[in-house]
Amino acid sequence: MELRPILSAMRRNKVGAILITVQMAITLAILCNGLFIIQQRVAASQRPSGMEETQLFAMSNGWVGDPPDLAARQSADMAALRSLPGVVDAYTTNSYPLSDGGSTQGCKLKPDEAESSTLCATYFADEHGLETLGLKLIAGRNFTPADVVEKGAHDMTPPNAVIITRQLADKLFPGKSALGESIYVESTQHRTPIVGIVDTLHVPWTGMSGWGSTFFYNSIIEPFRYTTQYSHYVVRAKPGQLAAVMQAAQKKLFEVNRARVLEKVRTMTEVRAEAYRDDRGLAVILGVVCAALLAVTAFGIVGLTSYWVTQRRRQIGIRRALGATRSTIMRYFQTENLFIAATSAVLGVALAIALNLWMVNSFEMARLHLSYALAGAVVVLLLGQLAVLWPALRAASVPPALATRSV
Amino acid sequence: MFAYYLGLALRSLKRNVVLTVLMIAAIGVGIGASMTTLTVFRAMSGDPIPQKSTQLFTPQIDNWGPTQQHVVPGDNERLQSQISYIDAVNLMNARPARRQSAMYATGFALTPANPQLLPFQVEARAAYADFFPMFDVPFHYGAPWSGADDAAHADVVVITRELNDKVFGGVNSVGKVLNLDNHDYRVVGVVDKWEPIPKFYDLNNAKYGKSEQIFLPFTRAIDAHLESWGNVNCSGHGKPGWEGRIESECIWMQFWAELPTAADAARYRTFLNNYAAEQQHSGRFNWPAHTRLRDVREWLVNQHAVMNEVRILVLVSFSFLFVCLLNAMGLMLAKIMGRSGDISVRRALGANRRAVFAQCLIEAGVVGLAGGLLGLALTALGLVGLRSLLSDEISRLTHLNVMDVSLAVALGVIATIIAGLYPTWRAVHVQPAWQLKAQ
Numbered sequence: 001m002e003l004r005p006i007l008s009a010m011r012r013n014k015v016g017a018i019l020i021t022v023q024m025a026i027t028l029a030i031l032c033n034g035l036f037i038i039q040q041r042v043a044a045s046q047r048p049s050g051m052e053e054t055q056l057f058a059m060s061n062g063w064v065g066d067p068p069d070l071a072a073r074q075s076a077d078m079a080a081l082r083s084l085p086g087v088v089d090a091y092t093t094n095s096y097p098l099s100d101g102g103s104t105q106g107c108k109l110k111p112d113e114a115e116s117s118t119l120c121a122t123y124f125a126d127e128h129g130l131e132t133l134g135l136k137l138i139a140g141r142n143f144t145p146a147d148v149v150e151k152g153a154h155d156m157t158p159p160n161a162v163i164i165t166r167q168l169a170d171k172l173f174p175g176k177s178a179l180g181e182s183i184y185v186e187s188t189q190h191r192t193p194i195v196g197i198v199d200t201l202h203v204p205w206t207g208m209s210g211w212g213s214t215f216f217y218n219s220i221i222e223p224f225r226y227t228t229q230y231s232h233y234v235v236r237a238k239p240g241q242l243a244a245v246m247q248a249a250q251k252k253l254f255e256v257n258r259a260r261v262l263e264k265v266r267t268m269t270e271v272r273a274e275a276y277r278d279d280r281g282l283a284v285i286l287g288v289v290c291a292a293l294l295a296v297t298a299f300g301i302v303g304l305t306s307y308w309v310t311q312r313r314r315q316i317g318i319r320r321a322l323g324a325t326r327s328t329i330m331r332y333f334q335t336e337n338l339f340i341a342a343t344s345a346v347l348g349v350a351l352a353i354a355l356n357l358w359m360v361n362s363f364e365m366a367r368l369h370l371s372y373a374l375a376g377a378v379v380v381l382l383l384g385q386l387a388v389l390w391p392a393l394r395a396a397s398v399p400p401a402l403a404t405r406s407v
Numbered sequence: 408m409f410a411y412y413l414g415l416a417l418r419s420l421k422r423n424v425v426l427t428v429l430m431i432a433a434i435g436v437g438i439g440a441s442m443t444t445l446t447v448f449r450a451m452s453g454d455p456i457p458q459k460s461t462q463l464f465t466p467q468i469d470n471w472g473p474t475q476q477h478v479v480p481g482d483n484e485r486l487q488s489q490i491s492y493i494d495a496v497n498l499m500n501a502r503p504a505r506r507q508s509a510m511y512a513t514g515f516a517l518t519p520a521n522p523q524l525l526p527f528q529v530e531a532r533a534a535y536a537d538f539f540p541m542f543d544v545p546f547h548y549g550a551p552w553s554g555a556d557d558a559a560h561a562d563v564v565v566i567t568r569e570l571n572d573k574v575f576g577g578v579n580s581v582g583k584v585l586n587l588d589n590h591d592y593r594v595v596g597v598v599d600k601w602e603p604i605p606k607f608y609d610l611n612n613a614k615y616g617k618s619e620q621i622f623l624p625f626t627r628a629i630d631a632h633l634e635s636w637g638n639v640n641c642s643g644h645g646k647p648g649w650e651g652r653i654e655s656e657c658i659w660m661q662f663w664a665e666l667p668t669a670a671d672a673a674r675y676r677t678f679l680n681n682y683a684a685e686q687q688h689s690g691r692f693n694w695p696a697h698t699r700l701r702d703v704r705e706w707l708v709n710q711h712a713v714m715n716e717v718r719i720l721v722l723v724s725f726s727f728l729f730v731c732l733l734n735a736m737g738l739m740l741a742k743i744m745g746r747s748g749d750i751s752v753r754r755a756l757g758a759n760r761r762a763v764f765a766q767c768l769i770e771a772g773v774v775g776l777a778g779g780l781l782g783l784a785l786t787a788l789g790l791v792g793l794r795s796l797l798s799d800e801i802s803r804l805t806h807l808n809v810m811d812v813s814l815a816v817a818l819g820v821i822a823t824i825i826a827g828l829y830p831t832w833r834a835v836h837v838q839p840a841w842q843l844k845a846q
C-alpha cells in the first residue's frame with residue numbers, strides 16, 4: 001500500500017489527524033497506568049494473611065468499667081467459648097491481621113541498636129493462638145502454658161519466648177536458621193529466645209503506602225494473655241458452622257456476664273473486605289474510567305473517519321471508477337488509521353512512562369512494567385482498527401458510478 | 408439576534424443527530440468523571456474551619472532527639488505528629504495563647520439508664536474548656552464547662568446532639584447524668600451538628616470520620632486513667648503502669664492554640680523555642696530546640712490530608728475530560744466543515760464574520776450546556792457508585808453541593824466553547840465564493 005497519498009490527504013486534514021493522535025496517546029498513557037494500578041491493588045487485596053480466614057470471626061470485647069478481676073473474667077469467657085459446640089479453638093489478643101489497629105516495635109539483634117532495628121507488628125497469644133488462627137508452623141514449637149503470662153495495659157514484662165514469621169527470620173538472620181537465636185523485644189535488658197517460626201502472618205495494616213506498607217509480613221507473636229479492659233476475641237469454627245457459632249458465641253458471652261460491650265463482630269472474610277475496600281473501589285473506578293476512555297476514543301475515531309469518508313466520497317468514486325477494488329479502499333482507511341495509531345502509540349508510551357515516573361516521585365508508586373506500556377500500545381492499535389472498520393466499510397461501498405455524477 | 412442564532416443552532420444540531428449525540432455524550436461523560444472525583448478531592452482538601460484556619464495553630468516539639476528511629480507515619484522533618492503528656496501539661500500551665508487546649512482521644516462503655524438496653528461504646532475526647540470557643544463549636548443546649556471545672560477535675564461532659572437524641576430522646580439533658588464506665592458524669596451542654604472535614608484537630612485515626620460523641624475535661628480523664636483510643640508511639644522503654652505512661656516520652660496527645668494575629672503567632676513561636684531550650688537546659692532533651700508551629704492549612708498539607716488515591720483519580724479523570732474535549736472538538740470540526748456550503752450561502756447573503764462566529768459559538772454552547780447537564784446527572788450517579796464502593800469514612804465526602812452543581816454545568820459550557828473555538832475559526836474563514844462555485 002502506498003503511504004504517499006495517505007500522507008498528502010492527511011496534510012489536508014492536519015487538525016483532525018492531530019486531534020485523533022493526541023487523543024489516542026493520552027488514552028494509551030492512562031490505560032496502561034490505570035491497568036497497572038488495578039493489577040497492584042487487586043494483587044494486594046489477595047495477599048495471604050496466613051490465617052484460616054473462612055473459619056474465623058473476631059470481636060472486640062470491652063468490660064463496663066475497669067473491673068479488677070479481668071484475668072478471671074477473661075478465663076471464664078475463653079472457657080465458655082472453647083466449650084461451645086462447633087468451636088475449634090479461641091484466644092484473646094491485642095490485635096489480629098488486617099484489623100487496621102495494633103502495635104509495632106523495633107525488633108533488635110543488639111540492645112542499643114536504635115537505628116538498625118526492624119519494625120515488627122506485635123501480636124499477643126497464649127498456647128491457643130496458633131491453632132485458632134490456623135497458622136502453619138514451619139520450624140520449632142508452639143507456646144506452652146509455661147511460656148504464657150498475663151499482660152495488663154501498662155505492663156512492661158518482657159516475653160519468655162517469641163514466634164516470628166519466616167520473612168522476619170530471613171531478614172534478621174539471613175542465611176541461617178533463626179530458631180534458637182534470640183532477639184530484643186519489649187526490653188533492652190532481656191533477650192527473648194525464638195522458639196517457633198510460622199510461614200505467613202500479615203501485619204494489621206494493609207495500606208499500599210504509608211504505615212505498614214514496608215513490612216507486611218514482619219510479625220511476631222509474644223506469649224501473653226492480654227488482660228485489659230478492651231481486647232479482641234478470635235474464634236475458629238468448624239467448617240460450615242461459622243454463622244451459627246457467631247450467634248451462639250455472643251449469646252453465650254452475655255449469659256456469662258452482661259456488663260460488657262461486644263463490637264466489631266465480624267467474620268475474617270468481612271475483615272478482609274473492609275481492609276481492602278478502598279483498594280478495590282479504586283480498581284473498579286479506574287476500570288470504569290478506562291473503559292469509558294476507550295469507548296469515547298473509539299467513537300471519536302468513528303465520527304471523524306466517517307466525516308472524512310463523506311468528504312472524500314467523490315474521490316473514492318473516481319478511484320473506484322479507475323479500477324480500485326473495494327478492499328483497496330478499505331485498506332486505504334485502515335492503513336491511514338494504523339499510521340495515526342502507530343504515531344500515537346510511540347507518543348503514548350513515552351507519556352505513560354512520564355506519568356508513571358511522576359507518580360513514583362509523588363505517591364511512592366511502583367515503577368510501571370514496560371509490558372504494560374506495550375500491552376497498552378497493542379490495545380490502542382486494535383481499538384483504532386476496530387473503530388475504523390465501519391467507516392471503512394462505508395467508504396468501500398461507495399459506487400464507482402458516483403464519479404460520473406455531477407453534483 | 409441571540410434567539411435567532413439559538414434557533415439556527417438547534418436546527419443545525421437536529422440535522423446530524425448522531426454527531427450531536429456523540430458530542431454531548433463525550434462531554435457529559437468527561438464532566439461526570441471529573442466532577443465525581445473533584446467532589447471527593449474538594450471535600451478532602453477543604454478547609455474544615457474557614458473562619459479561623461489561619462488563627463489556629465498546633466505546635467510540634469522534638470522530644471525524641473536526632474538519634475531516635477522515627478517510626479511515626481508522615482514524619483519527614485524529624486518531628487513527631489503528636490506530643491507527650493509532659494509537654495501537653497507544660498504548655499497548658501504556661502497558657503501563653505488567648506485560648507489553648509491539650510486533648511486526646513479516648514472512649515467509654517455507656518450504660519443506658521433503661522436496664523433493658525445493653526451498654527454500648529462511645530468515642531470521647533478529653534480536652535480543656537477552651538476547646539469549644541476556640542473551635543467555634545455550636546451548642547444546642549447548655550454551654551461548655553468552665554475553666555473552674557478544668558481546675559476542679561470535674562465529672563462533667565458535653566455530648567453531641569446525636570447522642571442526646573439516642574440516650575435522652577432529644578430533650579434538654581443539661582443537668583442529667585450519664586453512666587460512663589460505672590461512673591456518673593453530669594451533662595453541661597449538648598453540641599449541635601459539628602463535623603469538621605477533615606477532622607483537623609486529630610488526623611491520626613479516621614481523618615474524615617465523625618467527631619467524638621462525648622467531651623470531658625482533660626484533667627478528669629487523666630485522673631480516671633482513661634486510656635488513649637488513638638495512636639500511642641513510644642520511643643525507648645519507660646516505667647510500667649499509668650504513672651509510667653504519664654512520665655514517659657510517648658506521644659499520644661494533640662495540642663491547639665488560638666493566636667489571632669501574626670504577632671501572637673510569632674510570640675508563640677518564640678515561647679515554644681524557649682520552652683524546648685529550657686528542656687535542654689534542665690537535661691530532659693540533650694539536643695537543641697527543634698519545634699514547629701503550623702496553622703490548620705499547613706497542618707493538613709503536612710499530614711497529607713488528601714489521599715494519594717484521590718489525587719491519582721483527579722489526575723486520571725481530568726485527563727479523561729481533556730480527551731473528551733479533544734473528541735468533541737474533532738466532531739465539531741467535522742460538523743462545521745460539513746456545513747461549509749450553508750455558511751457560504753449565509754456569508755454571500757450578507758452575514759459578516761462576526762455573525763457566523765457568534766452563531767457557531769452559540770451552537771457549541773448549546774452542546775456544552777447539554778453536555779454539562781448530562782455530566783451533572785452522571786456525577787450524581789458516580790457519587791452513588793462511589794458510596795457503594797468506598798469505605799463509610801470516605802463516603803462521607805461524596806455529597807454534591809450547589810457550588811459543585813454550578814461548577815459542573817459551567818465547566819461543560821466553558822470547556823466546550825473553548826473546544827469549539829478552532830472549528831469556529833475555520834468556519835469563519837470559509838471562502839464563500841470558492842465554496843459556492845464548487846457546489
